[in-house]
Amino acid sequence: MIKSLVIIGFWSVVILLISSITMLTTLQEGSDIDFFNIIWFEILCISPWIALTPVIIWLARSYKFEKQSIYSSIGMHFVSMLFLFSVHSLVQSFTVSQFYEVAFSWAYIQRDFLGFIDMRVMLYAGILLGVYTLDFQRKYRAIQLKEPRIKAELNEAKFQALINQIQPDFLMETIEAIKNSLDEGEEASEEILTEFSDLLRIMLSNVKKDEVVLEEDLKAFELYTSILKKRLGQDMLIEKNIEESCNEALVPSFLILIPVFEQIIASIEPSRNIIQKISYNAVLIQGKIHLQVAIKGINLPYPKVPKYLMNTEILKIVDKYQNKYREVDFKTQTGKKRITINLTFPFLPSEEDQEEIAEADDTEIGSLYQ
Structure with a gap:
């Protein structure tokens, strides 16, 4: 018409x-x-x-x-x-x-x-x-x-991905910790609030990313564990044992394990269960990166860890690595006093390092013909 x-x-x-x-x-x-x-x-x-x-x-x-x-x-x-x-x-x-x-x-x-x-x-x-x-x-x-609809859908996807990383318990407990820190003084509340905002910023920047540079991933680990110490009020030890050669490697983000930590914390009783140490370890052996996140404590809820891991993206990432390299080893070791999550995979440099390696190779090849 x-x-x-x-x-x-x-x-x-x-x-x-x-x-x-x-x-x-x-x-x-x-x-x-x-x-x-x-x-x-x-x-x-x-x-x-x-x-x-x-x-x-x-x-x-x-x-x-x-x-x-x-x-x-x-x-x-x-x-x-x-x-x-x-x-x-x-x-x-x-x-x-x-x-x-x-x-x-x-x-x-x-x-x-x-x-x-x-x-x-x-x-x-x-x-x-x-x-x-x-x-x-x-x-x-x-x-x-x-x-605008596409942008809204993208923002919704980012929001959902962020929600998958931020457990409700983590969000509520952190907000509660910020409120409690006000009683300790302005400096304490400002510190935890800054750490929380920095962690959220990293989460947003890493949404939909399967891999991040290990050196950058350590920042997320440091922020999360620092907030966790303030929330639990426990004098736990935070360790980072990173071989220098691993700093620029691409690794699965530590953030995908936050749901595991939150579910472990939610299932413990402060009077009976104590987290003594959390460590992040990375070492390069024979061209493979051995990545490990470990929790040491007393009466840890180790039988539930496999179930907790099912609620994260780590298993999907392991499948992708397996399809790509065929040389991937993923395992957990659990007990009342120690829970470790281990991932071994071929060394994968960051994109900048790959470009530098390619340039170095070109220079070396060029020198052979001079």
């Missing part, structure tokens, strides 16, 4: 414009003007264009002037123009013979075809341009409407 109204509106404007030119010509010749007769004459003359406009629109959208189909599109539009111009010349010549003292003949049809070919080409090109302009505007509006 809307398309039909647009077509009728467009050709109404064209008819009025051509009728105005015809009336001016009639005035210059000194002839009598019959406004409605001129309008009707122009409608009959232009009727092939009005009838075939939907076909032209279909051809414009079906045979676009794109690189991969440019020749077929040119050929199709050439045939279309030849047919339309011929029909228009035939109808217009016959209409002229009915309104004016002009013989309807093959010679007149040929003269009409050649005499108005430039105007017809411009009119055909104008319709194509109008269709492409409207389609572009429609597509642009659709993109504008779609962009």
